Amino acid sequence: MAEKQFVTQIADINENFAQWYTDVVLKTELVDYGPVKGTMVIRPYGYAIWENIQKDLDARFKKTGAKNAYFPLLIPMSFFTKEAEHVEGFAPEVAVVTHAGGAKLEEPLAIRPTSETVIGTMYAKWIQSYRDLPVIMNQWCNVMRWEKTTRPFLRTSEFLWQEGHTVHASEEEAVEETLLMLNVYREFMEDTLALPVFCGKKTEKEKFAGAVATYGLEAMMLDGKSLQSGTSHYLGQNFAKAFDIKFLDKDSKLKHGYTTSWGVSTRLIGALIMAHGDQRGLVLPPKVAPIQVIIVPIAAHKGGVIEKAKEIENALTSMGIRAETDVRDMSPGWKFNEWEMKGVPLRIEIGPRDIENNQVMVMRRDNLEKVTASIDGVDKTISELLETVQKDLYTKSKANRDKKIVEADSLDGILQGVENKNFVKAGWCGCRECEDKVKEYASATARVMCDEEGIPEKCAICGKPATHKVIFARAY
Amino acid sequence: MAEKQFVTQIADINENFAQWYTDVVLKTELVDYGPVKGTMVIRPYGYAIWENIQKDLDARFKKTGAKNAYFPLLIPMSFFTKEAEHVEGFAPEVAVVTHAGGAKLEEPLAIRPTSETVIGTMYAKWIQSYRDLPVIMNQWCNVMRWEKTTRPFLRTSEFLWQEGHTVHASEEEAVEETLLMLNVYREFMEDTLALPVFCGKKTEKEKFAGAVATYGLEAMMLDGKSLQSGTSHYLGQNFAKAFDIKFLDKDSKLKHGYTTSWGVSTRLIGALIMAHGDQRGLVLPPKVAPIQVIIVPIAAHKGGVIEKAKEIENALTSMGIRAETDVRDMSPGWKFNEWEMKGVPLRIEIGPRDIENNQVMVMRRDNLEKVTASIDGVDKTISELLETVQKDLYTKSKANRDKKIVEADSLDGILQGVENKNFVKAGWCGCRECEDKVKEYASATARVMCDEEGIPEKCAICGKPATHKVIFARAY
Numbered sequence: 037m038a039e040k041q042f043v044t045q046i047a048d049i050n051e052n053f054a055q056w057y058t059d060v061v062l063k064t065e066l067v068d069y070g071p072v073k074g075t076m077v078i079r080p081y082g083y084a085i086w087e088n089i090q091k092d093l094d095a096r097f098k099k100t101g102a103k104n105a106y107f108p109l110l111i112p113m114s115f116f117t118k119e120a121e122h123v124e125g126f127a128p129e130v131a132v133v134t135h136a137g138g139a140k141l142e143e144p145l146a147i148r149p150t151s152e153t154v155i156g157t158m159y160a161k162w163i164q165s166y167r168d169l170p171v172i173m174n175q176w177c178n179v180m181r182w183e184k185t186t187r188p189f190l191r192t193s194e195f196l197w198q199e200g201h202t203v204h205a206s207e208e209e210a211v212e213e214t215l216l217m218l219n220v221y222r223e224f225m226e227d228t229l230a231l232p233v234f235c236g237k238k239t240e241k242e243k244f245a246g247a248v249a250t251y252g253l254e255a256m257m258l259d260g261k262s263l264q265s266g267t268s269h270y271l272g273q274n275f276a277k278a279f280d281i282k283f284l285d286k287d288s289k290l291k292h293g294y295t296t297s298w299g300v301s302t303r304l305i306g307a308l309i310m311a312h313g314d315q316r317g318l319v320l321p322p323k324v325a326p327i328q329v330i331i332v333p334i335a336a337h338k339g340g341v342i343e344k345a346k347e348i349e350n351a352l353t354s355m356g357i358r359a360e361t362d363v364r365d366m367s368p369g370w371k372f373n374e375w376e377m378k379g380v381p382l383r384i385e386i387g388p389r390d391i392e393n394n395q396v397m398v399m400r401r402d403n404l405e406k407v408t409a410s411i412d413g414v415d416k417t418i419s420e421l422l423e424t425v426q427k428d429l430y431t432k433s434k435a436n437r438d439k440k441i442v443e444a445d446s447l448d449g450i451l452q453g454v455e456n457k458n459f460v461k462a463g464w465c466g467c468r469e470c471e472d473k474v475k476e477y478a479s480a481t482a483r484v485m486c487d488e489e490g491i492p493e494k495c496a497i498c499g500k501p502a503t504h505k506v507i508f509a510r511a512y
Numbered sequence: 513m514a515e516k517q518f519v520t521q522i523a524d525i526n527e528n529f530a531q532w533y534t535d536v537v538l539k540t541e542l543v544d545y546g547p548v549k550g551t552m553v554i555r556p557y558g559y560a561i562w563e564n565i566q567k568d569l570d571a572r573f574k575k576t577g578a579k580n581a582y583f584p585l586l587i588p589m590s591f592f593t594k595e596a597e598h599v600e601g602f603a604p605e606v607a608v609v610t611h612a613g614g615a616k617l618e619e620p621l622a623i624r625p626t627s628e629t630v631i632g633t634m635y636a637k638w639i640q641s642y643r644d645l646p647v648i649m650n651q652w653c654n655v656m657r658w659e660k661t662t663r664p665f666l667r668t669s670e671f672l673w674q675e676g677h678t679v680h681a682s683e684e685e686a687v688e689e690t691l692l693m694l695n696v697y698r699e700f701m702e703d704t705l706a707l708p709v710f711c712g713k714k715t716e717k718e719k720f721a722g723a724v725a726t727y728g729l730e731a732m733m734l735d736g737k738s739l740q741s742g743t744s745h746y747l748g749q750n751f752a753k754a755f756d757i758k759f760l761d762k763d764s765k766l767k768h769g770y771t772t773s774w775g776v777s778t779r780l781i782g783a784l785i786m787a788h789g790d791q792r793g794l795v796l797p798p799k800v801a802p803i804q805v806i807i808v809p810i811a812a813h814k815g816g817v818i819e820k821a822k823e824i825e826n827a828l829t830s831m832g833i834r835a836e837t838d839v840r841d842m843s844p845g846w847k848f849n850e851w852e853m854k855g856v857p858l859r860i861e862i863g864p865r866d867i868e869n870n871q872v873m874v875m876r877r878d879n880l881e882k883v884t885a886s887i888d889g890v891d892k893t894i895s896e897l898l899e900t901v902q903k904d905l906y907t908k909s910k911a912n913r914d915k916k917i918v919e920a921d922s923l924d925g926i927l928q929g930v931e932n933k934n935f936v937k938a939g940w941c942g943c944r945e946c947e948d949k950v951k952e953y954a955s956a957t958a959r960v961m962c963d964e965e966g967i968p969e970k971c972a973i974c975g976k977p978a979t980h981k982v983i984f985a986r987a988y
Contacts, residue, residue: 070584071591071633072621080579080649087580103556104563108546109623109654109670110607115547128614131586133623136607136669137658145548147585147609147623157547173556178585178654182613193612194585 046377049315053259058187060309060317064378067188074186074193078302081378082189084326085305086196090176092228092323093198093300096220102172102200107154109178110145115153119278122152125245129181131193147180152246152271152297155201156279163293165284166205170213174200179301189306190263190512197301203281203293207272210294214270217298218251221266229304230321230429231255231311232437233265234459234507236484241471244297248272254483254507256437257310260457262483262509265307268298306512311433312402318379319402321429322422329359329418330375334368334387344411345386348396351415357422376401381425382418402429445496450508451478459483459509463492463502470497480508522853525791529735534663536785536793540854543664550662550669554778557854558665560802561781562672566652568704568799569674569776572696578648578676583630585654586621591629595754598628601721605657607669623656628722628747628773631677632755639769641760642681646689650676655777665782666739666988673777679757679769683748686770690746693774694727697742705780706797706905707731707787708913709741710935710983712960717947720773724748730959730983732913733786736933738959738985741783744774782988787909788878794855795878797905798898805835805894806856808847810863812839820887821862824872827891833898852877857901858894878905921972926984927954935959935985939968939978946973956984 046063047055061067066082069075078086094104110133116123126149133145148154159171176198186192200217204210218235225231233253243250247269254262275281276292285291312319322328329352333345345361352359362371368385375383385397396414399406402425409417442453444462453460455478464470464482474480474497485504495502522539523531537543542558545551554562570580586609592599602625609621624630635647652674662668676693680686694711701707709729719726723745730738751757752768761767788795798804805828809821821837828835838847844861851859861873872890875882878901885893918929920938929936931954940946940958950956950973961980971978 068634068637071588071630072584072586075584075586077584077634078582080581083581084579086582103560105556105559106554106562106672108548108551108553109656110548110551112547131609131612131621133607134610135620137660138604144611145607154547158544158553161544180585184613196582 046315046317049258049313053310056313057310060313060377061188064318066305066309069188072193074183076188076192076194078196081326082305085308085320085324086302088324088326089228089304090198093224094176096224097174097198097200100172100216100220102174104175105173106175106177107151107158109148111148111151111154113144113146115157116146118153119246119275121274122246122278126150126181129183131180131182148177149179149181150297150299151175151177151179151199152201152275152295153279156275156281156295159201159203159293159295160280160282163203163281163283166286169203169205169283169293170209171203172200172213173202174198187306189302189309195302197299199297199299202296203276204295205283205285205291205293207294210272210296211270214249214251214268214296214298217296218253218268221253221268221298221300225253225255225265226430228321228323229308230323230426230433231265231307232430232434234484234486236486236507238267238484239471239482239506241468242482244269246271246274248274252484254509254511255307255311256440256459256509257307257512258313259310260440260454260459260510262459262507262511263303263307263310264483264511265304266298266300269296271295271297312429313379317377319429320379320381322381322426325379325381326358327360327375327378327380328357328422329382329384330371330380331359331361331384331386332368332371332375333361333363334385334390336363338388340391341386341388344391345384348384348386348411348414352418355415355419357415357418382421384414384418400425402432445492445494447473447477447497450474450480450496454478454480454508454510459507461486461489461505461507462496463494464504464506465495465498465500466503467498470495473497474508478508480510483507483509483511522791522793525734525789529786532789533786536789536853537664540794542781542785545664548669550659552664552668552670554672557802558781561784561796561800562778564800564802565704565780566674569700570652572700573650573674573676576648576692576696578650580651581649582651582653583627583634585624587624587627587630589620589622591633592622594629595722595751597750598722598754602626602657605659607656607658624653625655625657626773626775627651627653627655627675628677628751628771629755632751632757632771635677635679635769635771636756636758639679639757639759642762645679645681645759645769646685647679648676648689649678650674663782665778665785671778673775675773675775678772679752680771681759681761681767681769683770686748686772687746690725690727690744690772690774693772694729694744697729697744697774697776701729701731701741702906704797704799705784706799706902706909707741707783708906708910710960710962712962712983714743714960715947715958715982717944718958720745722747722750724750728960730985730987731783731787732916732935732985733783733988734789735786736916736930736935736986738935738983738987739779739783739786740959740987741780742774742776745772747771747773788905789855793853795905796855796857798857798902801834801855801857803834803836803851803854803856804898805833805858805860806847806851807835807837807860807862808844808851809837809839810844810861810866814864816867817862817864820867821860824860824862824887824890828894831891831895833891833894858897860890860894876901878908921968921970923949923953923973926950926956926972930954930956930984930986935983937962937965937981937983938972939970940980940982941971941974941976942979943974946971949973950984954984956986959983959985959987
C-alpha cells in the first residue's frame, strides 16, 4: 500500500491571508496558472463549482424572461470609440488581434472585455418597433481584460462570466430591470452561496464606464475586505444613442431605447473561498459543492464495508445528492484530511462496527461536529443535514460580518475602521475629492451607498453637509 | 389588429439549396452575421438548440467518466511549433494577438484553434504517476479558425464546440477511448439529432494535423453532400512527446502517455437544418427543438379559449415538455406559417368548437399530418407523438440516405455518382495521387473508410489492387 503522508502546507489564515488563499486554490486543485502570464486554468474541481453556479443562476435568469444567445468574441476597435466614457474605461485593458489567417487585418480587433458595443450593434439591427421590446438576452462566455496584478478567480486577464443585456421602451422599465437583476443576484448570493451582501448604488467614480448608474453587490471576506460580487448597470440612452438602437413607438414616433447590462463572473468562486474557508482549507456551501457527501470506508478490506458504503452512496445519489465513496488505497486519516481541505460539506464514516450497530458517523465540515445516524433513513438524515449546513453557513457569515461593521465620522475613524478589518459606514458630501482622500489616506474605496439607512449630518471627510451614507472598505 | 402578411421568401430547396439554407437560418432567427467578416451571432432560437445539444452530450460524456474544465483562450505561438504536423495544419488559420494592455507583447499569442498544445502543457505538469491516469477532461468553449469562405454554423471564423482531451497509460486504452467517444457521438447523432451517420477512419490526407488516426462521423445532407459532424482522434504519443507528458509506470519506468482528442461543434446545427428541412423551413427533432409543441388558439377572443390553451400548456410543461401558447395578436394562419418555418415538431390548434367537442387538432411538422386528440389525456398523446416523430425522422432520414449510396469502379463512376447527389463507395489503392485525382476530377473527397464491408478487388481510380473501401462524396 503506497501511503503518502498528508501534508497540507497551507499558510496561516490569520497571519498571511493572501498566501492562505493561494495555497488553498492550488492545493485543492480548483485552479492552476496558465502558461500565459495572468491567465488561469480552471481544473475540474473548480469548474464543477462554476457549473453549479451556472445552472442555478441560469434558471433564475430564465424565470425573469431572459434568453441565452452568443455574440462574437472579436469586436472592431472602432466600436469602442462610439461611447466616450466606455472607450476611456476599457481601451487600456484591451487585448488586440492585428493579424489573422496569415495577413495583417485592415482594422485591429479587440477581444471583448464586455459586449455592450457588439450587442448594441446587433440590437440596432433587430429592433424596429415597440412590439420588439423588451429584449432580454444573456450570454455565458469568456472575456479578456489585461490586468497588471492578477490572482486566480479574483483578477485574471481572461475570465468566465455571464453578461445580460436588455433594451426597454422606457426609463422606468429599464431601471426596474436593473434593480430586478440586482435582486436576483442578491437572492442567489444569499440562498446559494450562503453569502450576505450589501447591495446599493455605486458612486460616480466607481460606476461602469458608460453607465448612468451602477448597482453593486459587496460581500465581506474573512480579512474584512470587500469583494464586488456582481453588478447591474442602468445605461440610460447612452449606448442606445451611440449604437442607434431605435424603435417606432405606439405613438408612431421613432425613439431611442433604454438599456441595461448585468453580470457576475468566476470571481464568485473567489468570494466563496475567502468568505467561508478556514485553516483546514475550503468550506463549500452544499448547493454548489461538487461533492456534497464523501463516504469513507473504515477497515475497507473487511467484508461488506465497501458494499454497504456503495449502498448508501446509491441511496443518496438516487435522491439527487452528489455523493461519492472514496475507495482509494489510502488510510482513512489521509482521506479525512484531503476531503476536509476540499471543503466537502458532509463526511460519512462507515466501518464494520458501525454496520453491526446499523449506524454511521457523520461529520459536518462547517463546524466539525460529529453525529451518529441510523443507516435506516440515512438518506433523509443527510438530506436534512445538507439543508441545515447551507442555512448555518449563511447565519454564521452574516453574524461574522455584522460584527465587523462600524460607523465613523472622521477620516481617522475610517482609517481605524478599515485597519481593524471592518466595513465603515460614514456620511459623505458627494464630492470626488473626499472620495479620493479616503483612497489616499485609508486605502479604502466607496463600495456602495446606503442612503436608505438615513444620511448622517456631516461628511466624515470634509465636515460639510452629507448627501449620502457610504460603505467604505478595502477591496479586492 | 396589426396583421402582417406572412411572406416566407425562402428560395427553392431543389433549385438553390445554398440560398434555401441561408434564407432558413436567417429568417427563422437562428443566427445572424456578426460585424466582423466571417463571424456569426447565435440568436436565442439557435442558441436554445445548442443548449439542448450541450445538455444531452454533456450527460453522455460524464457517464464515461469525463470531467469538464476550462483552459485559456490564448496560446503562445511557440507552442504550435512543438508538434510539426500540427503547426503546419493550424498556423495558416490562426488569429494572433500582438498587443495587450496598451503595449506590444513579447511573444505573439494565438487565439486557440484547438487546445491540444495548451492542454498538453498542463497535463505534463499534473501527471506524474500511473495512478494519475487516465485523465479524461472536456471543455465547452469558443475557438477561432480564420477561414476565407464562411457560412453560418458550417464554417465561421469563431465557433462554439467541445473538445475532449484524454491521456492513457497504454496504446490499447487510448485507442479504446477514441472509439468509445466515436460511438458516443454516433449514438447521440442517431438518438438525439435523428441523423444516420457513417463512422470510420479518415485517410492520411483527411486526418487531423498531428493525429495518428482520425475517425469521423459523416452525415448526408439533402443535397447529397456530406457534412463531417464530429471527429475522434487517436494521437498516439505525438503530443505526449512534444509536450513531455510522462508518468512513472508500475514498473518504475518513466513513460510517455498516449493521448486522444474528440470534438463536435455548432456545425451540428447546420447538419440538422440541411438533413431534415423542407420547403417550408426547419424541421426540428423533438429532442433538440427549443419549443416542442406550439399551441395556437383559434378565435382566441372567445371566452375560455386562451384559458383552455393555457391549461393544456401547463399540463404539458409539468411533464417536462417544452410547450408554449402563441397569444400574439396575429391570425392563426400567420402563426401556422411562422411555427412551421421554425420547425416546431407539433402544433395544437384549439378553438371554441374543439372545446365543445372536448378535443384538439394536432399537426405534425415532419409529415404535415393532422389528427384529432381528446383533451382528456392530451399530455400522454402528445408525449407519445413526440417520441413517434423523433423515431420517424430518423427512419425517414436513413431511408432517404440509403437510397443515395452507390458503388463505383471507375473515376467516371465516382463522378457520375456524386453528380447525382450520392455517396459513392469505391475501392482505393491507398495512394495520395488517386485521392487527389478524385478531388480534381469529381470535386469529391474521401469521407471515411469502410473496410469492414469488404474491400473491392481494384482501386476505382488506378485499377491497381485496392487496400481500402472508401466513401467518396462532395462535402461541406
